[in-house]
Amino acid sequence: MPTAIVTGITGQDGSYMAEFLLERGYHVVGIVRRTSTENNGRIAHIQDDITLEPGDLHDQYSLIEILKKHRPDEVYNLAAQSFVQTSWYQPVLTGEVTALGATRMLEAVRAVDPGIRFYQASSSEMFGAVQEWPQSESTPFYPRSPYGVAKLYAHWITINYRESFDMYACSGICFNHESPRRGLEFVTRKISYNAARVHHEIIDKVPFGNLTTTRDWGYAPDYVRAMWLMLQQPEPDDYVLATGETHSGEEFAELAFAHLGLDARDHIYTSEDLFRPAEVDRLIGDPSKAREKLGWEPSVTFKELVTIMVDADMELVESELAHAQIMASRHGA
Numbered sequence: 001m002p003t004a005i006v007t008g009i010t011g012q013d014g015s016y017m018a019e020f021l022l023e024r025g026y027h028v029v030g031i032v033r034r035t036s037t038e039n040n041g042r043i044a045h046i047q048d049d050i051t052l053e054p055g056d057l058h059d060q061y062s063l064i065e066i067l068k069k070h071r072p073d074e075v076y077n078l079a080a081q082s083f084v085q086t087s088w089y090q091p092v093l094t095g096e097v098t099a100l101g102a103t104r105m106l107e108a109v110r111a112v113d114p115g116i117r118f119y120q121a122s123s124s125e126m127f128g129a130v131q132e133w134p135q136s137e138s139t140p141f142y143p144r145s146p147y148g149v150a151k152l153y154a155h156w157i158t159i160n161y162r163e164s165f166d167m168y169a170c171s172g173i174c175f176n177h178e179s180p181r182r183g184l185e186f187v188t189r190k191i192s193y194n195a196a197r198v199h200h201e202i203i204d205k206v207p208f209g210n211l212t213t214t215r216d217w218g219y220a221p222d223y224v225r226a227m228w229l230m231l232q233q234p235e236p237d238d239y240v241l242a243t244g245e246t247h248s249g250e251e252f253a254e255l256a257f258a259h260l261g262l263d264a265r266d267h268i269y270t271s272e273d274l275f276r277p278a279e280v281d282r283l284i285g286d287p288s289k290a291r292e293k294l295g296w297e298p299s300v301t302f303k304e305l306v307t308i309m310v311d312a313d314m315e316l317v318e319s320e321l322a323h324a325q326i327m328a329s330r331h332g333a
């Protein structure tokens with residue numbers, strides 16, 4: 001049975017990756033950092049089928065020890081401080097985790113067994129102030145946030161370890177990918193969750209930052225499949241993972257609210273407090289290489305993605321309301 005170690009297993013991609021690998025008969029080991037309250041909501045349903053090890057991308061020793069203990073065939077480095085906005089407030093932490101964390105993971109692989117196959121979660125935010133359209137593996141980078149800069153460091157250190165130490169290290173330049181498991185602070189999920197709350201008359205208006213920027217939005221389970229495919233090739237390489245379409249946040253909001261019979265313009269407004277200090281205006285990926293070499297195609301359209309997320313958040317809000325009612329009746333309200 002092959003063994004895979006997944007960092008960031010409690011996150012969106014990590015949880016889908018764990019499910020995907022279990023289906024393929026892997027022993028899945030997830031590295032989880034210590035938190036004062038358990039944070040395993042996204043993997044609660046598979047917790048009995050996987051092994052969780054305490055570790056942190058800040059802590060070199062823990063990473064080496066986990067690799068020594070489990071001797072994996074593959075390592076998926078999905079952990080990061082992953083929210084662009086936070087990277088301006090915590091630039092040093094973002095560099096420590098998102099950039100140097102990747103180096104620590106690569107060092108652990110090199111120390112324990114350089115034959116372990118390694119995947120690095122790179123990002124379209126590395127293209128930032130975009131130099132050409134659409135963006136491919138050969139497009140020059142120009143990151144526009146501490147997050148983008150940190151990801152670019154991690155991308156190049158992955159290539160550097162591949163070329164310097166002959167390691168099977170790959171970087172997936174992923175454009176945005178979303179799902180009902182996306183964090184609530186990310187714009188797509190903020191839209192789908194709040195559209196459901198507006199529908200249930202819990203709130204009426206929601207502030208957003210700049211919704212005119214456009215992104216190439218795909219469905220997260222499609223992207224973890226591509227990450228795995230990258231590690232099954234004869235040679236390690238880097239791939240853009242994208243849909244090849246771009247849509248604005250406004251379009252996402254329009255479709256999400258319309259799915260519930262609402263007009264987004266009645267319920268969202270712009271707050272400049274939520275703008276990024278430096279913006280990335282328009283991203284659109286060219287996934288030709290992944291299509292040709294990996295045989296990879298995204299399976300979910302933009303409209304289907306919006307529908308999947310809104311339907312899931314309608315269920316979530318309904319269960320939150322039911323829970324609130326039970327609590328109120330228990331307390332005699």
Ligand code: NAP
Nearest residue numbers: 008010011012013056057078079080082121123174176177
């Ligand atoms: P996510 O939901 O924010 O998950 C991030 C994960 O990293 C969480 O499990 C988090 O643990 C973990 N983590 C954070 N700091 C850590 C540390 N010091 N040590 C160990 N683990 C730590 O992100 P995602 O959307 O799944 O994305 C997965 C990866 O792909 C990230 O590297 C992200 O930057 C990159 N990426 C994502 C997208 C996208 O559109 N989703 C696009 C391009 C690249 P806690 O649960 O404890 O916080």
